[in-house]
Amino acid sequence: MPDSGQQLGRPRDSHIDHAVLAAARGLLAEVGYSRVTMDATAARAGVGKAAIYRRFGSKAELLFAASVHDMSIEPPPDTGSLRGDLHALARLIHERLGNPLARQVTPALMAEMVRSPELAARLQQTFVAQQRADFAALLERAERRGELPRPLDPALAHLLLSGPVFMALFAFQDPVDDTVLGEIASVIAAGLVARSAGPAPG
Amino acid sequence: MPDSGQQLGRPRDSHIDHAVLAAARGLLAEVGYSRVTMDATAARAGVGKAAIYRRFGSKAELLFAASVHDMSIEPPPDTGSLRGDLHALARLIHERLGNPLARQVTPALMAEMVRSPELAARLQQTFVAQQRADFAALLERAERRGELPRPLDPALAHLLLSGPVFMALFAFQDPVDDTVLGEIASVIAAGLVARSAGPAPG
Amino acid sequence: MPDSGQQLGRPRDSHIDHAVLAAARGLLAEVGYSRVTMDATAARAGVGKAAIYRRFGSKAELLFAASVHDMSIEPPPDTGSLRGDLHALARLIHERLGNPLARQVTPALMAEMVRSPELAARLQQTFVAQQRADFAALLERAERRGELPRPLDPALAHLLLSGPVFMALFAFQDPVDDTVLGEIASVIAAGLVARSAGPAPG
Amino acid sequence: MPDSGQQLGRPRDSHIDHAVLAAARGLLAEVGYSRVTMDATAARAGVGKAAIYRRFGSKAELLFAASVHDMSIEPPPDTGSLRGDLHALARLIHERLGNPLARQVTPALMAEMVRSPELAARLQQTFVAQQRADFAALLERAERRGELPRPLDPALAHLLLSGPVFMALFAFQDPVDDTVLGEIASVIAAGLVARSAGPAPG
DNA sequence: GAATAAACGAGACGGTACGTCGCGTCTTAAG
DNA sequence: CTTAAGACGCGACGTACCGTCTCGTTTATTC
Numbered sequence: 099m100p101d102s103g104q105q106l107g108r109p110r111d112s113h114i115d116h117a118v119l120a121a122a123r124g125l126l127a128e129v130g131y132s133r134v135t136m137d138a139t140a141a142r143a144g145v146g147k148a149a150i151y152r153r154f155g156s157k158a159e160l161l162f163a164a165s166v167h168d169m170s171i172e173p174p175p176d177t178g179s180l181r182g183d184l185h186a187l188a189r190l191i192h193e194r195l196g197n198p199l200a201r202q203v204t205p206a207l208m209a210e211m212v213r214s215p216e217l218a219a220r221l222q223q224t225f226v227a228q229q230r231a232d233f234a235a236l237l238e239r240a241e242r243r244g245e246l247p248r249p250l251d252p253a254l255a256h257l258l259l260s261g262p263v264f265m266a267l268f269a270f271q272d273p274v275d276d277t278v279l280g281e282i283a284s285v286i287a288a289g290l291v292a293r294s295a296g297p298a299p300g
Numbered sequence: 301m302p303d304s305g306q307q308l309g310r311p312r313d314s315h316i317d318h319a320v321l322a323a324a325r326g327l328l329a330e331v332g333y334s335r336v337t338m339d340a341t342a343a344r345a346g347v348g349k350a351a352i353y354r355r356f357g358s359k360a361e362l363l364f365a366a367s368v369h370d371m372s373i374e375p376p377p378d379t380g381s382l383r384g385d386l387h388a389l390a391r392l393i394h395e396r397l398g399n400p401l402a403r404q405v406t407p408a409l410m411a412e413m414v415r416s417p418e419l420a421a422r423l424q425q426t427f428v429a430q431q432r433a434d435f436a437a438l439l440e441r442a443e444r445r446g447e448l449p450r451p452l453d454p455a456l457a458h459l460l461l462s463g464p465v466f467m468a469l470f471a472f473q474d475p476v477d478d479t480v481l482g483e484i485a486s487v488i489a490a491g492l493v494a495r496s497a498g499p500a501p502g
Numbered sequence: 503m504p505d506s507g508q509q510l511g512r513p514r515d516s517h518i519d520h521a522v523l524a525a526a527r528g529l530l531a532e533v534g535y536s537r538v539t540m541d542a543t544a545a546r547a548g549v550g551k552a553a554i555y556r557r558f559g560s561k562a563e564l565l566f567a568a569s570v571h572d573m574s575i576e577p578p579p580d581t582g583s584l585r586g587d588l589h590a591l592a593r594l595i596h597e598r599l600g601n602p603l604a605r606q607v608t609p610a611l612m613a614e615m616v617r618s619p620e621l622a623a624r625l626q627q628t629f630v631a632q633q634r635a636d637f638a639a640l641l642e643r644a645e646r647r648g649e650l651p652r653p654l655d656p657a658l659a660h661l662l663l664s665g666p667v668f669m670a671l672f673a674f675q676d677p678v679d680d681t682v683l684g685e686i687a688s689v690i691a692a693g694l695v696a697r698s699a700g701p702a703p704g
Numbered sequence: 705m706p707d708s709g710q711q712l713g714r715p716r717d718s719h720i721d722h723a724v725l726a727a728a729r730g731l732l733a734e735v736g737y738s739r740v741t742m743d744a745t746a747a748r749a750g751v752g753k754a755a756i757y758r759r760f761g762s763k764a765e766l767l768f769a770a771s772v773h774d775m776s777i778e779p780p781p782d783t784g785s786l787r788g789d790l791h792a793l794a795r796l797i798h799e800r801l802g803n804p805l806a807r808q809v810t811p812a813l814m815a816e817m818v819r820s821p822e823l824a825a826r827l828q829q830t831f832v833a834q835q836r837a838d839f840a841a842l843l844e845r846a847e848r849r850g851e852l853p854r855p856l857d858p859a860l861a862h863l864l865l866s867g868p869v870f871m872a873l874f875a876f877q878d879p880v881d882d883t884v885l886g887e888i889a890s891v892i893a894a895g896l897v898a899r900s901a902g903p904a905p906g
Numbered sequence: 907g908a909a910t911a912a913a914c915g916a917g918a919c920g921g922t923a924c925g926t927c928g929c930g931t932c933t934t935a936a937g
Numbered sequence: 938c939t940t941a942a943g944a945c946g947c948g949a950c951g952t953a954c955c956g957t958c959t960c961g962t963t964t965a966t967t968c
Contacts, residue, residue, distance in 0.1 A: 713943030
């Protein structure tokens with residue numbers, strides 16, 4: 099019985115949750131993170147500002163929730179080869195971070211993380227763990243196929259593949275061609291194989 | 301020749317440049333990017349706001365300038381091997397982006413870039429070109445040594461090496477251990493060599 | 503026939519009436535009219551806001567009711583002389599308007615009246631009629647005693663006597679000494695007698 | 705040398721003072737005290753809200769200043785008789801308090817005075833002293849004419865004459881007919897004469 | 907008794923205004 | 938022409954309060 103208490107008072111209207119998030123997403127797409135205002139969001143959702151602040155403690159939390167809302171988290175496919183798997187995963191990451199909403203929100207979120215460790219922690223738990231699991235599965239498949247003689251750290255693979263995509267999108271503001279994603283996957287695949295076969299680190 | 305005309309009237313006081321930048325750095329370190337205000341910076345520097353805006357077009361430019369102020373831009377050393385060069389360069393990048401000031405400013409700057417293409421363009425020209433040249437030199441040395449049979453795109457190498465560092469620092473908020481930098485360098489080096497030896501892309 | 507229908511459903515809890523008024527009076531005394539909030543009143547009375555609004559249509563009505571709650575409306579005594587009657591009535595008015603609750607509420611109510619003619623009308627009917635009747639009785643007694651040869655307008659007497667008390671309390675924020683009330687009564691009494699004996703108005 | 709310090713920085717723009725007060729007066733007349741908004745005032749004055757708050761600490765102060773702004777304070781005329789002087793002064797008071805602006809602002813101001821002793825003190829000093837001087841002059845003239853054998857307290861006369869006008873306007877919300885003002889003046893004049901001739905108070 | 911109908915505590919809701927803060931610009935007098 | 942000081946327009950922020958509206962529950966009257 100984790101929640102024994104009976105809820106008192108008028109319950110939150112879940113229509114409002116959706117209306118607010120939809121309004122926030124719409125505004126994000128139209129005017130960009132910094133020009134989204136709480137007043138405009140409330141007006142667009144047909145809602146009072148208090149109803150928003152009851153749900154989200156600040157603009158940052160609202161826009162984070164709005165951008166995360168329906169982010170698909172399907173696992174990456176098994177393509178039959180390490181290189182193919184990496185390429186597929188690179189595409190997935192690129193889609194997740196490169197869509198219009200994410201391109202608006204992600205940099206702003208990174209800026210907020212600097213001053214809000216709680217937000218940072220929440221984001222880590224929400225995303226990093228999930229993605230690291232994807233990488234662990236991918237490396238395990240490669241091991242089973244015999245492509246990797248020795249197990250590798252999923253965190254390292256995660257950095258190696260996601261980092262370039264992330265940097266291209268947010269530091270260079272440059273969407274990445276699928277050919278380039280393929281090249282990245284190739285280099286990382288070859289490098290991981292060599293590393294796995296080579297001397298132990300240290 | 302940025303300023304051909306002979307300057308008339310009272311010349312700018314260069315003490316002010318330093319005072320302003322010092323004040324900005326101090327505030328950045330103490331309160332973080334978003335809580336640095338122009339008024340506070342001016343007050344701390346004992347300077348009027350106009351004197352700041354005469355030198356820096358906006359808060360973003362000021363804080364950017366403050367954070368890069370004494371950033372060494374020495375070229376990466378020749379360590380004698382591709383792997384060693386990559387490791388050294390990774391360290392350099394990590395230092396540049398990982399110092400306290402840069403960790404405050406960089407994410408905020410990325411957020412600003414989204415709404416200000418001019419700022420984005422300036423940052424690209426200032427940094428990307430410089431770093432890409434570093435990578436070009438590094439790859440050329442590797443070619444001359446015979447480590448790389450075929451030339452590779454410096455931009456790709458740049459992404460592959462910097463991306464992971466960048467992501468670890470700003471998405472994961474996690475400073476990177478030098479051992480990990482070494483591993484990254486190893487994987488990338490091996491991957492680049494394999495890629496250079498392998499079939500042409502396409 | 504104020505309430506012909508037999509009441510259905512749960513009857514109102516009269517404990518709540520008292521609790522609400524007591525809470526309102528307490529808050530009025532502690533924080534003053536404008537800082538009394540409906541939420542605070544409800545919380546202090548241990549009552550939902552709806553229960554308050556079921557009884558009082560607005561904050562103004564509640565606080566008005568709270569302040570008049572136990573206001574004695576005994577008629578002014580017959581002291582045997584016009585001057586004495588006026589002095590006694592002046593004391594009565596001063597007590598009614600000068601107690602701590604009334605001093606909080608009355609000015610606020612006057613401010614509300616400006617924008618709410620309904621409230622204004624209700625207050626007129628509740629008080630003015632009552633007080634005017636007091637004055638009519640007082641003047642009639644004076645006529646019967648022979649102090650006033652001709653009848654006078656009770657409304658005028660009302661204004662003349664209450665006005666100074668009212669103004670002293672609310673415009674000057676100055677409670678009035680009983681000696682001063684006596685002097686006011688003297689002047690008004692003398693003036694009314696002279697006016698009654700003198701030429702007809704017009 | 706009360707203010708030896710030379711003013712630094714950009715001086716306040718006096719056009720803004722006027723624009724703000726004019727906007728406030730306009731809104732007061734159009735929509736009434738409680739519906740005057742700081743945003744609306746700023747917009748109408750073509751001014752930022754900060755410029756208003758730099759001058760007036762709150763809505764109450766602004767609207768007070770706006771309503772007081774050009775209140776004529778001409779002294780009451782000498783009509784040749786106490787009764788005539790009182791009638792003239794009653795008319796003056798009635799005009800000052802009965803004009804549209806004053807009818808909006810005065811009740812609200814009285815409500816504010818309850819919670820702000822500073823405001824109350826300022827209003828006293830601004831108005832009461834002035835009006836009491838008027839009454840002192842009036843009574844002195846009557847003495848010199850021989851209408852009043854003994855001097856009377858101007859404060860008492862002030863209360864007696866202003867109180868009825870004040871109460872009629874703000875408690876009864878009833879503008880006062882000039883005939884009624886005349887009757888009030890008659891009664892007060894007669895009463896004061898009788899009082900002055902009669903026994904000393906106490 | 908069961909059904910009905912209203913009242914109840916709690917608290918969410920739309921709306922509106924508040925007063926504050928920061929940016930980047932403008933305006934003084936002084937140098 | 939620069940400087941320190943600081944006022945300015947703009948626009949967003951987050952808070953507070955009003956009066957209304959659900960909820961689930963309680964309490965009396967009516968069938």
